[in-house]
Amino acid sequence: MPSHVGSYEGKGDPDNFLHLFEGSIRMQKWAIPVSCHMFTYTLKDSTRIWWNGQKKGSIFNYEDLKAKFRSHCSQQKKFTKTHLAVHNIKKKEGESTKAFVSRYTEDTLQILGLHEEQRISGFVHGLLKRSLVEFLSTDLPTTYKDLMEKTYTWIDAKEVATNGTSNDHQERSNKFKRNSS
Structure with a gap:
């Protein structure tokens, strides 16, 4: 054998x-x-x-x-997902944006026949960060590759602005401070 x-x-x-x-x-x-x-x-x-x-x-x-x-x-048997499944992929509470990008990209590669526009729409729909959604929605890229480049630009900028602290950690910390006062 x-x-x-x-x-x-x-x-x-x-x-x-x-x-x-x-x-x-x-x-x-x-x-x-x-x-x-x-x-x-x-x-x-x-x-x-x-x-x-x-x-x-x-x-x-x-x-x-x-x-x-x-x-x-x-x-x-593995069942193939339809294009509708893309809208069920959401960023999890506490999941970093980088981790979500990775998971989303991997999950959507398994959806056969998924159109570029649906992939982009699903990604933006699955985000929890309003500031990232607003950033991406201003001149929304028409290709997934360009969307990922713009997303990583936002991630890098946020890390620089917070002196290398993970943007997700910083936002959770700020949210905690707001809720405590």
């Missing part, structure tokens, strides 16, 4: 695992019966228990094995 296939323990997307396994079938030029036997050696933990519970003769061929495996592991 090629080492890159690894084993499937019931966690992760079963389709991703099948993709790797079927690549090995083609690379190794296994016959279908060999493929079925090799597949069972990749199963462990809950999927091994599932496999051991199958009645003898209940699986007819590799396609049947694949269908039953998918059906059993379907709750682990």
